[in-house]
Amino acid sequence: ETGVTQTPRHLVMGMTNKKSLKCEQHLGHNAMYWYKQSAKKPLELMFVYSLEERVENNSVPSRFSPECPNSSHLFLHLHTLQPEDSALYLCASSQDVQGFADTQYFGPGTRLTVL
Amino acid sequence: DAKTTQPTSMDCAEGRAANLPCNHSTISGNEYVYWYRQIHSQGPQYIIHGLKNNETNEMASLIITEDRKSSTLILPHATLRDTAVYYCIVRVGAGYSSASKIIFGSGTRLSIRP
DSSP states (O other), X not given: OOSEEEXXXXXXXXXXXXXXXXEEEOSOOXXXXXXXXXXXXXXXXXXXXXXXXXXXXXXXXXTEEEEEEETTEEEEEEESOOGGGOEEEEEEEESXXXXXXXXXXXXXXXXEEEO | OOOOBOOSEEEEETTSOEEEEEEOTTOOTTEEEEEEEEOTTSOOEEEEEESSXXXXXXSOEEEEOXXXXXXXXXXXXXXXXXXXXXXXXXXXXXXXXXXXXXXXOOOXXXXXXX
């Protein structure tokens, strides 16, 4: 248990569906992150939030829409996805985005399959 | 792009020390060396980090060469549960910028054999 939870753990959706991934951290951290891990590819950073403000948007298509209502919760809203978006989506949190040697703690991920 | 080079795979006998090398020849003076691992179907797990000096914690030891161009992660007594992909990452420690992003490479797939 890392103190970062993600729901659902598995999700299958059609290309016309709208779904949301949820991440919650119980660590009192100020920064939260979304990563994507496709099969046989390295983890890719998607979004970074610090104190509910987005500080990084790593050229992610607009069909992925993040939301950070407070420092403990992070959502990733999905709509009109493509089959190539099937991947493991990982959430992480850290004490802050600034400061020395900040360590990120990862959740277990949501395995997404787009049909 | 990842700034580190690691072997694609390694194996180690259970109970022996596992030594995982990493090359980071272009590391800057303000960049830290981090190690994470990812056990199958789980999120990455932080292991250890260091700047110049060798570091040790309850999970592992990190040996950084004097010129900081390479490092070795040591798992002193490997168990079957240490089977995972191990990522060596360099990143800026202070402040936030594109340089401080954690960029994962392909890592080393470590297999522990009974």
